[in-house]
Amino acid sequence: MDRQANAAALRILLAGNPNSGKTSVFNWLAGAHQHVANYPGVTVEKKTATFVRAGRTIELMDLPGTYSLLAASPEEAIARDEILSGNAAVVVQVLDATNLERNLHLTAQLTEMGVPVTYALNMSDEAAAHGLTFDLELMSGLLGGPVIATNGNTGEGTDELLAAALRVAAGNPPCSGRVFYGTDLESAIAVVAERFEGDDAVSARRRAIALLDGLPDPHAPSGALEAAARETARLEKRGGRPLDVQIAETRYGFARGVAVEVARESSPHVRRASTLRLDDVLLHRVWGLPIFVALMWIVFNLVFALGEPPMRWIEASLEWLAGRIAVAWPAGAAPLLRSLLIDGAIGGVGGVVSFLPNILLLFLAIAFLEDTGYMARVAFLMDRIMHKMGLHGKSFIPMLIGLGCTVPAILATRMLESKRDRFTTILVTPFVSCGARLTIYALLIPAFFAPRWRGWVLWGIYLTGILAAIAAARLLRGTVFRGANAPFVMELPPYRWPTWRSVAIHMWDRAWMYLRKAGTVILAISIVLWALGTFPRKQEFSGEETRLAEALEYSAIGRIGKWIEPAIRPLGFDWRVGTALVGAFAAKEVFVAQMGIVFSLGGDEVEADSLRSALRRHYTPLQGLAMLLFCLLSAPCVATIAATKRETDSWGWALGMLLGMTGVAWITTFVVYQVGVWLAWGVG
Amino acid sequence: MNAGWLDWAGAVLIVGIAVLWLVLRIRRNRMRSRAPGNKSGTCAAGCADCPYAQGCKPP
Numbered sequence: 033m034d035r036q037a038n039a040a041a042l043r044i045l046l047a048g049n050p051n052s053g054k055t056s057v058f059n060w061l062a063g064a065h066q067h068v069a070n071y072p073g074v075t076v077e078k079k080t081a082t083f084v085r086a087g088r089t090i091e092l093m094d095l096p097g098t099y100s101l102l103a104a105s106p107e108e109a110i111a112r113d114e115i116l117s118g119n120a121a122v123v124v125q126v127l128d129a130t131n132l133e134r135n136l137h138l139t140a141q142l143t144e145m146g147v148p149v150t151y152a153l154n155m156s157d158e159a160a161a162h163g164l165t166f167d168l169e170l171m172s173g174l175l176g177g178p179v180i181a182t183n184g185n186t187g188e189g190t191d192e193l194l195a196a197a198l199r200v201a202a203g204n205p206p207c208s209g210r211v212f213y214g215t216d217l218e219s220a221i222a223v224v225a226e227r228f229e230g231d232d233a234v235s236a237r238r239r240a241i242a243l244l245d246g247l248p249d250p251h252a253p254s255g256a257l258e259a260a261a262r263e264t265a266r267l268e269k270r271g272g273r274p275l276d277v278q279i280a281e282t283r284y285g286f287a288r289g290v291a292v293e294v295a296r297e298s299s300p301h302v303r304r305a306s307t308l309r310l311d312d313v314l315l316h317r318v319w320g321l322p323i324f325v326a327l328m329w330i331v332f333n334l335v336f337a338l339g340e341p342p343m344r345w346i347e348a349s350l351e352w353l354a355g356r357i358a359v360a361w362p363a364g365a366a367p368l369l370r371s372l373l374i375d376g377a378i379g380g381v382g383g384v385v386s387f388l389p390n391i392l393l394l395f396l397a398i399a400f401l402e403d404t405g406y407m408a409r410v411a412f413l414m415d416r417i418m419h420k421m422g423l424h425g426k427s428f429i430p431m432l433i434g435l436g437c438t439v440p441a442i443l444a445t446r447m448l449e450s451k452r453d454r455f456t457t458i459l460v461t462p463f464v465s466c467g468a469r470l471t472i473y474a475l476l477i478p479a480f481f482a483p484r485w486r487g488w489v490l491w492g493i494y495l496t497g498i499l500a501a502i503a504a505a506r507l508l509r510g511t512v513f514r515g516a517n518a519p520f521v522m523e524l525p526p527y528r529w530p531t532w533r534s535v536a537i538h539m540w541d542r543a544w545m546y547l548r549k550a551g552t553v554i555l556a557i558s559i560v561l562w563a564l565g566t567f568p569r570k571q572e573f574s575g576e577e578t579r580l581a582e583a584l585e586y587s588a589i590g591r592i593g594k595w596i597e598p599a600i601r602p603l604g605f606d607w608r609v610g611t612a613l614v615g616a617f618a619a620k621e622v623f624v625a626q627m628g629i630v631f632s633l634g635g636d637e638v639e640a641d642s643l644r645s646a647l648r649r650h651y652t653p654l655q656g657l658a659m660l661l662f663c664l665l666s667a668p669c670v671a672t673i674a675a676t677k678r679e680t681d682s683w684g685w686a687l688g689m690l691l692g693m694t695g696v697a698w699i700t701t702f703v704v705y706q707v708g709v710w711l712a713w714g715v716g
Numbered sequence: 717m718n719a720g721w722l723d724w725a726g727a728v729l730i731v732g733i734a735v736l737w738l739v740l741r742i743r744r745n746r747m748r749s750r751a752p753g754n755k756s757g758t759c760a761a762g763c764a765d766c767p768y769a770q771g772c773k774p775p
Contacts, residue, residue, distance in 0.1 A: 365719070366719065366722065366723040366726065367723065368723045368724060368726070368727040369723055369726045369727055369730075372727055372730060372731075553738075553741070555734075556734040556735075556737050556738050557734075557738070559730060559731055559734035560731065560734055560735060560738070562731075563727075563731040
C-alpha cells in the first residue's frame, strides 16, 4: 500500500454487500446527496467525494455493492479492482446488521487479503427491532478491525466510524482476522505460498488463497501457478466439487460462526414477523400483481389531482411575467428580441417548467415505494413474468430505474452477468417511460382527456410501455439472443418507513436538476428552435390574418416540418408535430418547448393552459392519443443512444435501437390512428 | 435604422451564444466519456444534464 502517495488525500473505500446502506453512510460522511433506495444495485459505479476532516483531506469512494471479491458482474469487478489496487489507506466495510451472516462472507475475503478494514455495523437499530444486539468488542477482535454501530438514516455513529477508519489508516490496525480452512486446504495453501519467494508470510498466504480461489494474479511466479493448478485438481477430486465452492463454504462457515458468536437475541423477531405478514398480502401469487397495478393507478391519479393547483400557480406566474414584458416592451421596438424573449424563451421554457409539480409528485411516490422496500417486492413479483418472457428477473431493476431516466437504467444493466440478458435489457428498457416523457404526457393528457380519465390514460401509457418492453424482450430472446436463463435470487429487504431526510433529498435533487436543465439545455435549444422558426423571413403575404402562419411555414422549421410531413401524415400528425418530434430527439421535454414556440410564433397564445387550448383547437383526441403513443414508443433521446453505444460498444446496436423503436412506434401509432378513424372514435 | 440594426445584432448574438454553448457542451460530454477513468460517477456516462438521473452528480 502506497501510504506516501496518499499523504495529501487519504483514500477511504466504502465496500459491502448490495443494499447494506453504503450510500447512506457515504452521504453522512461526505455530506453528499447520492440517491438511496431500498433495493440492491442502486450504485453501479464508484462515486467519490473529497472533504476535509481532522485536518486531513479525505477522498471517500462509494463502491458498487459486491458479495464477493470473485467478481461475477462488471460492477462487482469495479469494487474488486479498487479494493485490491492497494491505493486505499483503509476499506470501510458496511455490514447489514439484519443480514450479518451473509455480509461476513466478504469480510472473510477482506481480512485474508491483508486489506486494512474498519467495519460499520449498519442498520443496527433495525436489528434491535428484530430483537438482535451485538457484542461489538468481541466482533472487533474476531474480525481484526474496529466495529462501529451506525445508522444510515440518522447518521448515528458515522463520526466515530470515520475516526476509527483514520486510526486504522494511520497504521494502528488491530490484529488481522484469519479464516481456518481445514487441514486439506490449509496444506494446499502452504504448498502454494512457499512458491511466492520474496513475499512475507502474510502476503504469501494471501496470494496463495487468491490463486486457489480463482482470482487472477498477473505477477505470480510460474511455480506458484503450477502448484495452484496441481493442488486445485487434487482437492477438487477429493472434495467432489469445485475448489472455489469449497473455499466459499468454509468462508460461510466462518461467517456463520462469527454471527452466532457476536449476536445476542433479546426478543422475538418482531419486525421480521410484520414483514412476513405484509409479504403474505403484497407477494400473493394471485393478488400481488393486481395490488401493484392498483397502486400505480392511485399514484398516476394523484399526479394529476394534486399536481393541478401548483401547476396552475406556475402557469399564472408565467402568464403574468409574459404580460408584464409585453406591456413594458412595445411591439414596435426591437421586435426580434421581443419575440425571442416572449415566444422563444418563455414560450419554450415556460411550458416545461410548469410541469414541475407533476414530475415531483411522481418521483415522490417512487421514492416512497423504493424506500419502504416495496419496489424490491415488485421486482420479485415481476421475476416470474420476466422469466416467462425470457428475461432475467434482475432486468426489472434497470426498468424501475428507467422510470426516472433511461441513461442510468442502461448503466444499471451492468448488474447482469450474462451478455444476452444485458443486451436484451439495454435494448428494451427505453420502452419504459422516463421522467422526461412525463412532461409530454402532462401536456397532452389534460389537453385531450376529461379530468376523470386523465389518471387512467397515464396509467395505461405506463403499462403499455412496460408491456412493450416485455414483448420486445420476448422477441429478442426468441431470435437474436437465444439461450438459457440464469437463476436469480431477489433479496427482500425488511419494510422500513422512509425518513423525511431521504425523501427531502430526493425531491430537492429532482427539482433542482429539472430547473437547471430547463434553464440551460432547454433554454438554449428553445432559442435555436425560435431562430429556425423565425428565419428565413417571408416578405409578402396573401393576407394579414394568415401572416404569422405563413411566416412560420416559410421558416426553416416550417420547411423541415413540411419535408417530413408525408411520413407522419398517416399517423394523424401535421408538420408542427413533426418538428416537435424531431426536437424531442435532443431531449424529450423539447417536444413541449417546440409546441409552445410553434403555436406562439403562429399567433396562438403561449402559456401552458393556452397551449393546451391551442392543441384542442388544432387536433382531435384521437390525434392526441396517437401523439402519446408515438412519444412513448419512438426512439429515445440522443443521450440514451450514446449510452447504448458505449455499453454495447457497438454503433450497430445503438442505431438498431433507434430504427427499431421508431419502426415499432410508427406501425403501432398507424394501426391505432387508422382504426380510430375507421371507427370514428375521438375524431370530433 | 440604428435600432433595427441593434435588434438584429442582439438576436444573432443570443442565438450564436446558444449554438456555441450547445456545441461546446456536446464536445465536453464526448471528451468526458472518452477520457480514461470515465467510470467514476454516472455523470461521465452522459446523463449530466438529466434531471431524472438517479445519483447523477458532476464528477
